[in-house]
Amino acid sequence: MNEGKPKGPAKTQACAEGKVGDLFPGISLEEYAGVDEDEEEEDDDEDDEDIKILFASQGKLNSNAIAAAGGALLSSSTEAYDPLDPNGNITIKWDLMQWTPDGYVAVVTIFNFQQYRHIQAPGWQLGWTWAKKEIIWAATGGQATDQGDCSKFKGNIPHCCKKNPTIVDLLPGTPYNQQIANCCRGGVLNAWGQDPSTAVSAFQLSVGQSGVTNKTVRVPKNFTLKAPGPGYTCGPAKIVKPTKFVSSDGRRVTQALMTWNVTCMYSQFLAQKTPTCCVSLSAFYNDTIVSCPTCACGCQSNLTKPGSCVEPNSPYLASVVAGASQSANSLMPLVQCTNHMCPIRVHWHVKLNYQGYWRVKVTITNFNYLMNYSEWNLVVQHPNFDNLTQIFSFNYESLAPYSSINDTAMLWGIKFYNDLLTQAGPYGNVQSELLFAKDPSFTFDKGWAFPRRVYFNGDDCVMPPPDSYPWVPNASSHLYSSLLTLTATLLTTLALFYTQA
Numbered sequence: 001m002n003e004g005k006p007k008g009p010a011k012t013q014a015c016a017e018g019k020v021g022d023l024f025p026g027i028s029l030e031e032y033a034g035v036d037e038d039e040e041e042e043d044d045d046e047d048d049e050d051i052k053i054l055f056a057s058q059g060k061l062n063s064n065a066i067a068a069a070g071g072a073l074l075s076s077s078t079e080a081y082d083p084l085d086p087n088g089n090i091t092i093k094w095d096l097m098q099w100t101p102d103g104y105v106a107v108v109t110i111f112n113f114q115q116y117r118h119i120q121a122p123g124w125q126l127g128w129t130w131a132k133k134e135i136i137w138a139a140t141g142g143q144a145t146d147q148g149d150c151s152k153f154k155g156n157i158p159h160c161c162k163k164n165p166t167i168v169d170l171l172p173g174t175p176y177n178q179q180i181a182n183c184c185r186g187g188v189l190n191a192w193g194q195d196p197s198t199a200v201s202a203f204q205l206s207v208g209q210s211g212v213t214n215k216t217v218r219v220p221k222n223f224t225l226k227a228p229g230p231g232y233t234c235g236p237a238k239i240v241k242p243t244k245f246v247s248s249d250g251r252r253v254t255q256a257l258m259t260w261n262v263t264c265m266y267s268q269f270l271a272q273k274t275p276t277c278c279v280s281l282s283a284f285y286n287d288t289i290v291s292c293p294t295c296a297c298g299c300q301s302n303l304t305k306p307g308s309c310v311e312p313n314s315p316y317l318a319s320v321v322a323g324a325s326q327s328a329n330s331l332m333p334l335v336q337c338t339n340h341m342c343p344i345r346v347h348w349h350v351k352l353n354y355q356g357y358w359r360v361k362v363t364i365t366n367f368n369y370l371m372n373y374s375e376w377n378l379v380v381q382h383p384n385f386d387n388l389t390q391i392f393s394f395n396y397e398s399l400a401p402y403s404s405i406n407d408t409a410m411l412w413g414i415k416f417y418n419d420l421l422t423q424a425g426p427y428g429n430v431q432s433e434l435l436f437a438k439d440p441s442f443t444f445d446k447g448w449a450f451p452r453r454v455y456f457n458g459d460d461c462v463m464p465p466p467d468s469y470p471w472v473p474n475a476s477s478h479l480y481s482s483l484l485t486l487t488a489t490l491l492t493t494l495a496l497f498y499t500q501a
Helices: 010-016 029-033 317-325 383-387 475-500
Strands: 050-055 090-100 103-112 125-129 135-140 142-144 166-169 200-208 221-226 232-234 238-240 244-247 253-255 258-266 277-283 286-290 344-353 357-366 377-381 388-392 394-399 408-413 429-437 453-456
Touching: 090 221, 135 142, 142 200, 166 200, 221 232, 221 258, 277 453, 344 453, 357 377, 383 388, 383 429, 388 394
Parallel strands: 050 244, 277 344
Antiparallel strands: 090 103, 090 258, 103 200, 125 166, 125 221, 135 200, 142 166, 232 258, 238 258, 244 253, 277 286, 344 357, 357 429, 377 408, 377 453, 388 429, 394 408
């Protein structure tokens, strides 16, 4: 139980105080972020700030050093714009570290600058098209999914000869000599608002047949990012000021030979055609439970789409789940048959009313038999979050893209306790309670106590229609109910009297 005003995890608190804390002893927040404030900027790169990444003495990336990248570009697509995270994006940075006889060695770093949207297993896949006839001689910290046709090479065989390679992260437990810093988490990227230290992934490439000077090297094109499915649209690569690196003792600064950035934006409309979560409501002052809207995420259609859902008490449940998990399209959810057909349901229950406070219970239920949601998060909009007093068994961070308005909260599980939302079944839920102090606008009337919007893992959840919200019984309804009861009692008494007479 968190006492007083809820706080984020210890690391987030340390950053807010200007120190990175135990993770980076003695390092200031500015050094951690690594933003170069050099005023000398080239005309073409006025909007790009240097990225400083702390280097180990051996010249490799320090696994504890996370850079803050500048130059984040907003997408021109209104579908990709997120008002709760207006600057959220995934930035891919290529740093050419050294020249080779026929090319270069580059470190490619993926930064997830989204406050509450992360990439979960089976992880990211990064693709592009080479501008010339480049090949990948070797990869460290990542690997190409397809080697392609390398038959023309004699002796040394390249790691990948495809014109349009796709790179994936290596898995945990990879031998140390195949790793670089920030690699080998199976492509999982945390949200920046949850844990910046795990919101970065990196791999190293040795590229050949590319040119060996800044004038002969050509940037790749047609970047794609799957996380793990569609949803992200990437812009063209933009050459920026070379990244600067500070040695571990802070006494020497080096820089990349050449650097380019790619910015990718997320759109829920591209990620899936149907919603992935819904919201149900209830309150102590009304016996009505407002369920998720019918067919919120699809309808049961076993005739046209056999296997679209499965009954929880089906004797064939285990075999159906096993078969679906091994299918080629295992990313598609296999959900429990419900009226809403959503993989995730968020239930908001107004539980108690005190003199100066009121209490809410939040329950997240997983109806997907094929997915364990690790590092899940929930974003809720409600005007009373500015007066949140206590939160139980969840982490909390205020999201305030517009500093004057504090009505949005990000909630996520406590590490090793409830940060894993397991697949559908008896243990497929997590829950917590929130205690709010009443502000002058507090009321139970007209659905004020219910959230305005809810997001699960960054996707907007379907809310019930406002006219269906549990209503507060008023004095007139009590009087009307009492009159009906009195009338019914009198009629029953008269009927018994006349019967006996």
